[in-house]
Every structure is written in C-alpha cells, then in structure tokens.
Amino acid sequence: MIETASLIVTNLIIAALIGMIIGYLIGKNSGGTYKPSKNTDNTDENIDSKSKSSVNPIFRKNSSVDNKPLILSSPRPSGKDNLTKIKGIDLKVEKDLNKLGIFHFNQIAAWSNKNCDWIEEFLSLQGCAKKNQWIEQAKILETGKETVYSQKVENGEVDVS
Missing domain, CATH: 1.20.5 (Single alpha-helices involved in coiled-coils or other helix-helix interfaces)
Structure with missing residues (x-):
C-alpha cells in the first residue's frame, strides 16, 4: 500500500x-514578454478615447469587484430598458450603468445591498441608489407596472437630462 x-x-x-x-x-x-505599464494613475483622463471604448470600465477604477452586480455584455434583442424611469438615474448615470453592462430593470431588481454599495462607490453616487430605492423601483418596473416617478418621466414632467 x-x-x-x-x-x-x-x-x-x-x-x-x-x-x-x-x-x-x-x-x-x-x-512576448509581459511589460507592466509604468503609468500607475488609473484615471479616465489618461486613457485615450479609442481605448475607452475597448477597455471595460471596471478595470479603470480602483474598486473591488467582489460585490459587483451581475452584468451583461449587451442589452437583450428586445432592447434596453429606460433606466431613467428610476428616480435618481439621469441620462449620465444611465449611460454609466450601460457602460458597466447594466441595461435592464431586472438586473437592478436582483441587486443585494452590497451590490448597491458597490455601484454607489464605483459611480461616485454616495447613498443615491439606496436613498432613492433603486432596487424597489426596479422590482416594480420589471413587472410592467409604473411608479409615480416613472409616470412623470413618461409624461415629460421630469427632466432626466
């Protein structure tokens, strides 16, 4: 043995x-040999516009990916949801969420509190997602129902730009 x-x-x-x-x-x-970049500053200003489109934004920030929410590489064939229907999400924030791979209400509805914290930290929106209850609003909107705020967005009563 x-x-x-x-x-x-x-x-x-x-x-x-x-x-x-x-x-x-x-x-x-x-x-080929690995040659690390001598540039240790990970800010967006140091990345040219051509590489901005090809580099996943998650790798351009000093943020832990442990609590990163579920993302998609592209929206579903039916198209992306209008995330501006969620209070606290304007066109800029929607664009940033889309760059991350968040296109649909059900993605936001599935977030945990840690995912929410990660998004707030990554997008520099301290307390915005929790204060405006993005997860709760997304759960309502994913079912096809409307919130008071989303109805105002639809009617043009709220400027989301």
Missing part, C-alpha cells in the same frame, strides 16, 4: 516537473 502511494507521489512530481519545463519552453519561444 505504501509502495503504491509513493509511486503515485513520485509520478505526480515528475509530471509537474515536465509540465513546468514544457510551459517554460512554450513561454520562452512565444517571444
């Missing part, structure tokens, strides 16, 4: 060494 176990361990060590050697040789022959 011990002889079998020692043979298994020996084989695992040999396989690991062979794997490291093969990985080293492949990495060495690929020619």
